[in-house]
Each structure stands twice: as structure tokens, then as C-alpha cells.
Amino acid sequence: MVLRLQGIMFPWRLPCLRILQHLQLQRFVASESVARCSSKAMSMEAVQRRDREEEENEKLGVLIVGAGPVGLTLSILLSSYGVRSLVVERRSKLSDHPQAHFLNNRTMEIFRKMEGLSEEIERKQPPLEHWRRFVYCTTLAGRVLGTVDHLQPEDVPSGRSPTSVAHFSQHHLLPLLFERAQRLGHRLEPKASTVKIASSVLNAGPILMGHECTSIKSSSNGVLASIFPTQAGISQGQKLACQYLVAADGAGSSVRELAGVQMEGDENLQKLISVHFMSKQLGQHLLDSVPGMLYFVFNQRVIAVIVAHNLEAGEFIAQIPFYPPQQQFEEFTEEVCKGIIYDAAGTRDIEIEVKTIKKWSMHAQVAASYFDKYGRIILVGDAAHRFPPAGGFGLNTGVQDAHNLAWKLAAVLKGQCPSALLLTYDTERRPVAIANTALSVANFKAAMAVPAALGLDPSAARLVHKVVNSGVGLLLPERFQVTLLDGLFAIGRAQVSPAFLSSLNPIGSARVLEVQRILREGQSLQLQFPAEDLGFRYLEGALVPEVGAQQQTNSHQNFPTGRRREYLPSTQPGARLPHFPIHMFCLNPPATSKEIRSTLDLVSRGGNRMEFVLLVQSHRSGCCWGDAAITAGQAFGIWVKVVFIWPSGSYDGFLGKSHIHTESAELGNDQMSPDKDMFSNDNEATAVFEWSQRNKGCALHAEEVGSGWQDIFGIPETGAILVRPDDHVAWRSKAEPKASSTQELYLAFSKVLKKPNIQVPRFMQ
Numbered sequence: 153m154v155l156r157l158q159g160i161m162f163p164w165r166l167p168c169l170r171i172l173q174h175l176q177l178q179r180f181v182a183s184e185s186v187a188r189c190s191s192k193a194m195s196m197e198a199v200q201r202r203d204r205e206e207e208e209n210e211k212l213g214v215l216i217v218g219a220g221p222v223g224l225t226l227s228i229l230l231s232s233y234g235v236r237s238l239v240v241e242r243r244s245k246l247s248d249h250p251q252a253h254f255l256n257n258r259t260m261e262i263f264r265k266m267e268g269l270s271e272e273i274e275r276k277q278p279p280l281e282h283w284r285r286f287v288y289c290t291t292l293a294g295r296v297l298g299t300v301d302h303l304q305p306e307d308v309p310s311g312r313s314p315t316s317v318a319h320f321s322q323h324h325l326l327p328l329l330f331e332r333a334q335r336l337g338h339r340l341e342p343k344a345s346t347v348k349i350a351s352s353v354l355n356a357g358p359i360l361m362g363h364e365c366t367s368i369k370s371s372s373n374g375v376l377a378s379i380f381p382t383q384a385g386i387s388q389g390q391k392l393a394c395q396y397l398v399a400a401d402g403a404g405s406s407v408r409e410l411a412g413v414q415m416e417g418d419e420n421l422q423k424l425i426s427v428h429f430m431s432k433q434l435g436q437h438l439l440d441s442v443p444g445m446l447y448f449v450f451n452q453r454v455i456a457v458i459v460a461h462n463l464e465a466g467e468f469i470a471q472i473p474f475y476p477p478q479q480q481f482e483e484f485t486e487e488v489c490k491g492i493i494y495d496a497a498g499t500r501d502i503e504i505e506v507k508t509i510k511k512w513s514m515h516a517q518v519a520a521s522y523f524d525k526y527g528r529i530i531l532v533g534d535a536a537h538r539f540p541p542a543g544g545f546g547l548n549t550g551v552q553d554a555h556n557l558a559w560k561l562a563a564v565l566k567g568q569c570p571s572a573l574l575l576t577y578d579t580e581r582r583p584v585a586i587a588n589t590a591l592s593v594a595n596f597k598a599a600m601a602v603p604a605a606l607g608l609d610p611s612a613a614r615l616v617h618k619v620v621n622s623g624v625g626l627l628l629p630e631r632f633q634v635t636l637l638d639g640l641f642a643i644g645r646a647q648v649s650p651a652f653l654s655s656l657n658p659i660g661s662a663r664v665l666e667v668q669r670i671l672r673e674g675q676s677l678q679l680q681f682p683a684e685d686l687g688f689r690y691l692e693g694a695l696v697p698e699v700g701a702q703q704q705t706n707s708h709q710n711f712p713t714g715r716r717r718e719y720l721p722s723t724q725p726g727a728r729l730p731h732f733p734i735h736m737f738c739l740n741p742p743a744t745s746k747e748i749r750s751t752l753d754l755v756s757r758g759g760n761r762m763e764f765v766l767l768v769q770s771h772r773s774g775c776c777w778g779d780a781a782i783t784a785g786q787a788f789g790i791w792v793k794v795v796f797i798w799p800s801g802s803y804d805g806f807l808g809k810s811h812i813h814t815e816s817a818e819l820g821n822d823q824m825s826p827d828k829d830m831f832s833n834d835n836e837a838t839a840v841f842e843w844s845q846r847n848k849g850c851a852l853h854a855e856e857v858g859s860g861w862q863d864i865f866g867i868p869e870t871g872a873i874l875v876r877p878d879d880h881v882a883w884r885s886k887a888e889p890k891a892s893s894t895q896e897l898y899l900a901f902s903k904v905l906k907k908p909n910i911q912v913p914r915f916m917q
Contacts, residue, residue, distance in 0.1 A: 211374055211393045211394055211395050212236070212237070212238055212392060212393065212394040212395070213230075213235055213236055213237060213394065213395055213396070213561075213565045214226075214230060214235065214236075214237040214238075214394065214395070214396050214397075214398060214561060214565070215237070215238050215240065215365075215375070215377055215392060215394040215396070215397045215398070216237055216238065216239045216240070216397075216398045216400055217239075217240050217364075217365045217377075217397065217398065217399055217400060217401045217407050218239070218240075218241060218399070218400035218401035218402060218405075218533075218535070219239050219240075219241030219243075219246065219326075219330070219359055219361065220247075220322075220326070220400060220401075220402060220533065220534075221252070221322060221325055221326060221329060221533075221547055221550065221551060222400045222532050222533030222534075222547070222550035222551060222553065222554050223239055223241075223398070223400030223401075223532075223533070223554075224239065224326070224329035224330060224332075224333045224359075225262070225266075225329060225551050225554045225555070226398060226400065226532065226554035226557065226558055227239050227333040227336075227337060227358060227359070228266055228329065228332050228333050228336055229266075229554060229555065229558035229559075229757075230558055230561065230562060231333070231336035231337050231358070232266075232336065232558075232757050233558065233559065233562035233757070233762070234562070234566075235561065235562045235565055235566070236337070236358070237337070237358065238358060238359075238360060238392075238394075239333065239358060239359040239360065240360050240363050240364065240365055240379060241359065241360070241361050241362070241363070242362070242363065242364035242382050242401075243361065243362070243382075244361055244362040244382070244383065245361065246323070246326045246327060246330060247322075247323055247326065248323050248507075248508070249323060249426070249428050249507075249508045249510055250321045250322065250323050250428055250459070250461045250467070250469050251321075251322045251323070251547075252321075252322045252541075252544060252546055252547035253319055253320065253321045253322065253445075253459065253461055253544070254317065254318075254319060254445075254544035254548075254679065255273065255317060255318040255319075255320055255325075255544075255547070255548065256317055256544065256548045256680070256681075256685045257310065257312065257313040257315055257316070257317055257682070257685050257686055258313075258548065258552060258685050258686055258728070259547070259548045259551045259552065260273070260313070260315035260316065260317065260318060261313060261314065261315050261731075261752060261879070262551055262552065262555045263315075263551075264314065264315055264752075265757055266332060267332060269328060269329075269332065270315050270318075272328060273318050273320045273325070273328070274315075274316065274318060276320065276324065277318050277319055277320040278319060278462050278463060278464060280303070280308065281443060282439065282443045282444075282460075282462075282463050282464070283319040283443070283444065283445040283460065283463075284301055284302060284303040284444075284445070285299045285300060285301050285302070285442070285443065285444040285445065286299065286300045286302065286444060286445060286446045286447075286448070286676075286677065286679070287299050287442050287444040287446070287447045287448070288447075288448045288450075288602055288667065288671065289442075289447060289448070289449060289450075290449070290450060290451045290498070290648065290650070290653065291449060291451055291495075291496060291497060291498025291499075292434065292437070292438060292447055292449065292458065292496060292497045292498055293437065293497055293498040293499045294451075294498040295650075295653070296442055297450075297664055297667050297668070298667055298668045298671040298672075299442065299444065299671070300671050300674075300676060302678070302679035302680055303317075303680070307680065311731075312682060312686060312719050312721070312730075312731060313686065313731050314731055314733075314749075314750035314752060314753075317680065319445060321461045321462070321467075322547065330359065333358055333359060334358060334359055336358075337358025337359070338358065360379075362381055362382050362383055363379050363380065363381050363382060364379070364380060364382050364406075365377050365378065365379060365397075365401075365406070365407060365410075366378045366379075366380050366389070367410065368397060368407065368410050368411065368529065370397075370411065370524050370525075370526045370528045370529050371526055371528070372526050372527075372528070374393060374394060374395045374396075374528055375393070375394050375395075375396065375397040375528050375529060376391055376392070376393050377391070377392050377393075377394065377397055378390075378391055378392075379391075379392050395528070395565065396528055396529075396530060396561060396565075396574075397528065397529050397530070398529075398530045398531075398532055398557075399411070399529060399530065399531045399532065399535040399536075400532050400533050400535060400550075400554075401535055402533070402534045402535060403515065403534040403535070403538045405531070405534070405535035407529065407531075407535065408519065408531055408535050408536075411524040411529045411531075412524065412525075413519050413520060413521055413523075413524060413529075413531060414519070414520045415515075415517040415518070415519055415520070415538070416517060416518055416519070416520050417515070417516050417517035417518055417538075417589060418515065418516045418517065418593075419513070419515045419516075419517055419538075420513050420514070420515065421513075421514045421515060421516060421540060421593075421596075422473065422513070422514040423473075423474040423475070423476065423511065423512075423513050423514070424471050424472060424473060424474050424511070424512055424513075424514065425470075425471075425472040425473075425474045425481070425484050425489075425509065425510075425511055426469055426470070426471055426472075426509070426510045426511070426512055427469065427470040427472065427484075427489045427492075427493065427506060427508075427509050428467075428468075428469055428506070428507040428508045428509075428510075429468055429469075429470065429489070429490075429493060429504050429505060429506045429507060430465075430466050430467055430468070430504070430505040430507060431466045431468065431493075431502050431503060431504045431505070432465070432466035432503075433466070433501075433502040433503055434466060434468070434497055434502050434504075435460070435462070435463040435464060435465065435466035435467075435468075436463075436466070437502075438460065438463055439463050439464070443460075443463055444460060445459070445460055445679075446458070446459055446460070446677075447459075447460065447496075448602065448603075449496045450603060450606055450608065450645075450648040451495070451496075451498075451645070451648055451649070451650075452642075452645045452646055452648060452649040452650075453495040453645070454472075454492055454495040454496050454645075455473065455603070455608065455645065455648075456470055456471060456472050456473075456492065456496045457470075457471040458470055458471075458496055459471065470489070470492065470493055470496065472484075472489075472492055474511060481511045484509055484511075486506045486509070489506055489509055490504050490506060493506075514540050514541070514596075515538035515539075515540075516538070516539065516540060516589050516592065516593050517537065517538045517589070518536070518537045518538075518582065518585045518586050518589055519531050519535075519536045519537065519582075521578060521582075522536055522577060522578040522581065522582055523574075523575070523578060527571060527574065527575065530557065530574070530577065532550060532553040532554055532557060533546075533547075533549075533550030533551075533553055533554070534546060534550060536550075536553065536581075536582075536585060537549060537550075537585040537588070537589060539588060539589055539592040540592045540593060540595070540596040541592075542592050542593075542595035542596040542598075542599055542677055543588075543591060543592050543595045543678065543679070543681060544679070545588040545591065545592050548685075549584065549585060549588050552581075552584075553577075553581050555878050556577055556580060556581050556878055557574075557577050557581075558878075559757075559762065559876070559877040559878055560573050560574050560576065560577055560694070561574065562762065563762050563905070566762075568762060568788070568789050568790070568905070569905045569906060569907065570906055570907060572906035573694060573905060573906045575906075576693035576694040576906070579690075579692055579693040580690040580692075580693035580694070580726075583690075583691070584688050584690075587684070587688070588684065591681065591684060595677060595678055596677075598675060598676055598677055598678065598715075599676060599677035601670050601675055601676055602667050602670060602671070602676055602677075605663055605666040605667045605670060606647060606648050606653075606663050606664075606667060607644075607647035607648070607663060608644055608645070608647055608648065674715060674716065675715075678715065678716050680716055681716060681717065682716070682717070682718055682719040683716075683717035683718060683719050683720070684717070685719070686719045686728060687719045687720060687722070687727075687728075688728075689722065689724060689726040689727040689728075690725075690726035690727075690880065691726055692726075693726070694876065694882065694904050694905070694906070695725040695726050695876075695880070695881070695882050695883065695903075695904060696725055696882065696883040696900050696903050696904065697725055697726070698724065698725060698884070721864045721866075722866065723864070723865060723866045723867065723873050723881050723884055724866070724881065724884070725881050725882060725883055725884060726880060726881065727880065727881050728879055728880055728881075729751060729752060729755065729767075729873075729875050729879050729880070729881060730751065730864045731750050731751060731752055732750070732751045732856065732857075732860070732861050732864055733748045733749070733750065733856075733857035733858065734748070734749050734750065734751055734753075734754075734797075734854040734855060734856060734857060735747075735748065735749070735803075735854065735855045735857060736749055736852065736853065736854050736855075737803060737853050737854075737855070748857055749854075751767075751854070751861075752879055754767070754793075754795050754852065754854065754875075755875055755876075755877065755879050756793075757877060761791045762790060762791065762877055763790075763791045763792070763793055763877060764781075764785065764790055764791070764792050764793070764874055764875060764876060764877065764882065765792070765793050765794075765795055765874070765875040766778060766781040766792055766793070766794045766795065766872055766873070766874055766875075767795050767797060767865075767872065767873040767874075767875065768794065768795070768796060768797070768871075768872045768873075769796070769797055769862075769865075769869040769870070770796045770797065770798045770799075770802070770803070770836065770837065770840050770853075771836050771840070771869060771870060772835075772836055772839040772840070773869075773870040773888055773889050774794070774796055774840065774872070775839055775840060775843035776889035776893060777794075777872040777885075777889045777893065778794035778843060778847065778850070778851070779843075779894070780889060780893040780894040780896070780897045781794065781872070781874065781897050782794070782847065782850055783894050783897075783898075784894055784897035784898040784900070784901050785897075785901060787898060787901075788901050788902075788905055788907065790901065790905070791850075792850065793850060793851075793852055794847070794850055794851050794852070795851075795852045795853070795854055796840055796844075796851065796852070796853050796854070797854055797855075797856065797861060797865075798853065798854065798855040798856065799855075799856055799859070799861075799862075800855060800856040800857065800858055800859050801855075802855065803853060803855040866884075867884060867885070867886040868886055868888075870887075870888040870889070871884065871885050871886045871887065871888075872884065872885050872889070874897070874900065874904075876904070882900070882904045883897075883900040883904065
């Protein structure tokens, strides 16, 4: 009845139900269709993402153009971080022409962590007494006008570094770097997808000699480089895709030119001829009379600088001023160069073998940018900056470029950090290059003080050359131009003839006395610059600047004088972690001997992880800072090693109460845990011990050798210092740890690693 009544009263209900069911079915079908489309779209995105990832994996991570000391150093450092690279060098063999030869403290510190390279250099370099002096003379066999000893008592051994400076020629350094780069590169197995890109290239190993980069195509996704053999008759080349290309191809960098990066500064300050020659007889004579590194020769026939690369071996370089176009490079034949060397030596009773003759130009320039417009082509070393050789900053600055760049490249390529981290390479290193350019120019000008005092004003020689090559001079016949230039230079050199410099000539005697005063007061060419070598500090970049901190510590950056300034240790953000001698402790295997290590050894490199180091004192506050740093680091995928620094004797004093012994252990040993009983009367030490037990593998203990670390530490005992993989301070706190310390370190990592958009996890707030 109800159904019938309903059917009579609502005759439209059944059709409506059917319509509703139909609509529901249509909506279901539509939703299924949307879902399928959405799923298809998502799968397309996944496919595209997979394709992009495969494309990136197929690309070589880093292509390094240039197998000089900087390119090889970068290859070694990248291998130590587990990043595979390929080095391409246009020469078929390593250069055997001596170039740079002075390695400063910071470079030797970097080499120290490259499988003991610094120790090998120290063993193979000439004895210190053979090269510590600069000698000013009329001839190598004649009158000595004065000498300068450039190694002060505090330099050897140095308390500012675990290494010493070295005199080791670049052509002897290259084989040592080459061997390490080859061996370490071969340890990294290439991905199968990588080999198919250019199997003939990559199967050659991590270094490909006799090939050059002829063209590059850069984009935001990477670089496509054309690699061709340089051997005549072989024209087959190939394309190589890489994520980053590093130009380490020297002062005349072709990659820099292809990338369209301009140089800024002064070029062609001076042109010189470089003659590599051997003479054991000359070397022995100098060893017997006045051994030195550089010999500045002034006489009426020649003005030259003779670089003694190795007196025992009799290996030298003669640097001779060169004035084109009146003088042509082709005119400097082997016989002509021998005659110049005999004139510099002051005797022909020696045998001379000329090995190679090259020309080069002196510049004072820095690249306008260390990157191309896409941020994929990176300049290092002489490709990024060209200095006068005064002070030896070229090779040293380049090696330090590579050291700064390597950990950043590794972090970006492994996906730990965004590409913005790489940009800090330019932010940090370019100001250092600008400062070193100014210092090199100031030191070069200081070198001119001695010839100027002798009446040989270098600016006058340049003026004469300029006059001959401009105005009326160009109207003269070419042969007459040459004669005129030679004649004017001969008149100038007469100022240093034996007769003029004779003790019987009051003018000559006064000039020699002036030279000796200049040398005595350190106003001539200098060799060492400890403040600039170790004391340079990054003011911005991958670091957290201190609020209100002094923003300029290196006064030479504004007022270069060319004078030596001493290094002042600092733990301000951006500074290199100061060296301080320490002992490290280990339980197994037991040993009673101790090895003195450096605080720089606390920063280890190697393996496939990027490691930061947190330095704290052996207090309960150090444990709190350790918890905060480890927690914050984990959020970024960064391994943090916490190092507790103990005052001299405080850790070692517990030896009698435990079975702890010391040994020269490898860094990162997780067995460095003392017996808890030895801390029974020391609540602070007990807290440190218990924390170390809870965080095995993250804790390391070091004890001062002597005293003074707290003064260098530069902050209260309850503070902390965070150190980057390249030994530079990233952040520090002078305050005691508090509840917000984890958040503070999280924000510090965010700024250092250039991940500013990551929110602080709620549990840290």
C-alpha cells in the first residue's frame, strides 16, 4: 500500500533514481579516468625525473683541463672525497721546464694530508743551507754586494705550522702529484653509465695526456666539451658531457677565453726569457762560496736573475729581460743564451748545457669572475689570477684555490648541498687573489730598490723602450731602432761596471753602501709572508660572520707594503684553524709512546662522507655543544666529530689510574675511551667520559702539548668552534650552551651549506 501509494504519489521517483545512479556511474568513471590521467601524469613525471637522473649519472662529475700542480691537486682532493674526475692535458708529457719553486706553509699543510706528500718533498728538496739566502752580486764568480737570509730563527722549525716552507721545483713536484692522482683515481670504479659516454677517454684513466679541450658549450645543466688529441695526424675527437668543467690550464687559459671571462688589472708589466740550464761546476762553485736561492747579477754586460733550483745537481734558470719587437724571441738561440750565462757567471771555465728556452710575460691580473655565466665552468690557479713571481704566490694561491673548491664540489655533486655553495668559492678566494696581486706588485717594486740604488732605474729602461716604440722612434729603420735600444741600455749598465763600483769611486762606494742598507732593513725583495700565508681570512662565504667582529684582519689587503709581517693566530669565522701541538689517546692496542700531532690533524679528509669538526674544552658544556652539533648535523646529512681539548697533563695524568695508553692513532678511531674510574673525583671529566661512551665514533680526545691553547682558542672555555673540511672556521660561539643551542647550530649549518629555505625542525625549536 505504501509502495503503491508512493508509486502513485511520486511517479517520477524511479526515473530519478535511475538518473542518479547513471550520474554516479558517470562520476565514478570520470573519477577513475582522472585518477588514471593523474597516475599517468605522475608516472610521466617519474619517468622524466628518472631520465634526468640517468642523464646526470651519465655525465662525468668534473672535467679538469690542465695537469699542472693545481689541476692535479684538485684531482687528488676530489678522489679523497670519493668524486671521480678526468684530467685532460694538451702536453704529451709533464713539463720539465722549472717554474715555481717556493712552497709556503699553507701549501705544505695541504700537501701533508695528501698521503704524506709534504714529508716526501722535505726529503727530496735541497738542504736548507743551500737556499735560504738571496745574493746580490756583479757576477756569480765575482764581487758580492750583499746577501739576505730569509729564514728567521722562528721559521725553522716553525711554531705556527706543523710543516716548514720548501724549495722544490715545480717540474719535480709534478711527477709526485701525477702518481698520486693516477693511483687514487683508479681506486674509484667508474659507473657503467659513465663509461659509455666516452669509453676510450675514460678508460685511459684519471689523466689523459696529449689531449686538449677545443670547444665548450655550457648551460645550466652542465658542460659539453670537445676533446681532441694534440698529436699531429690524428684528427678524431669526441664530445664529453660533464657537470662541471674546471679550467686549470694556466695563465694563458684557453678555457677562460672560450668561457668569455675577462681579466682585470695590469698586463705585460715585463717580458722575460727563461733559460733552463745545467752546470755542476757552477753549482759546486756557489756551494763553496755563497750558496743561495736567487742570484741578482748586475754588470756592464748583463742584468739577470739566476734561480738556483738545485746547487748540488747544478740546475738553474736564468731570467733575462726581453724587449720586443726590437728583440725577437728567435734571436735567443742556445749559443746566445750560453753567452749571456757566461757573462752572468763571470767566467767561461765552466761547462753549460742549455735544456730549454721559453719566453713569458709578467702580469698582475685577476679574473672578473671565477665562474662562467651558468656557474658550470670554474677557474682555478693561474687561469683565475696572474701574479708577478715576487713572493711565489702563484702556485701557492692556486693550490689553496683547489683546496677550497674540492670539498664544495664534492658536497654539491653528492647532493648534500645546493649549487649555491659553489658560488662561495668565488666569494672567498677572489678577494684573496686580489690581495695577493697587490702584495706581489708591492714586493716586485721592492725588488727594484736595489738596481735603482745602483743607478739602474728599471722605470728608465721601460721609458726608453716606450720611446723607441712610439712617435719618432717608429720612423727610424728597424736596425737603427735595435742599435739605439742596445746603446741606451749599455749606457745604463755602465753604472755597474767594475770601475764605477770600485772602492776608489766615492759615488760607487756610496751606492754599494745604500744597497747594503736596503738589504739590512728588509726593504728589498722578500721571500716569506707569514701573515698572508696563514693569516688570510674569508670575510663572507660558507661561514657565519660574528656580529660586531672586526671585519678586516689582513691590513695588506688595503695597504700592501711588500714587507714581511708576522702571523697572528685567530679562530674568527673564515680564519684557518691555528696549529697547536697535541697528543691523542687510544686504548687498543696499548702503547706507551706518544706522537706529537697538530690541531690541523683533527680535520680529517677521506672516505665518502663530508666531516665537520666541533672543538670544545673538556667540560660539561662541551657535551652540550656536542649534542647540539651532532643533532643539527644529522638534519643536513653532515657527520660531526666532537673533539674535547684537555689542558696539558690533565688527561695524561690519569694514566696511572687506568689502563689507558697513548699511541699515534689514526683520526676517527672510536676506541679512544678511557676507564671511567679515573674520573671518579672529577664530575666534569666524568660527564665527558659518559658522553663519549654514548657517542662512540663521534668523540675524540686531544691533550695540549705545553700550554697556550686557551689563548689561541680565543673564546671562553664554555664556547665552541665549528671547523669546515678545508680547515677554516665556519662558526664559533663565545657563549655557554643553552636550550636553543641546537637551533643555533642548525641555523649555522643552514648558512654555511647554503640551505636557507629549510625550516628548523619543531623538536629543535
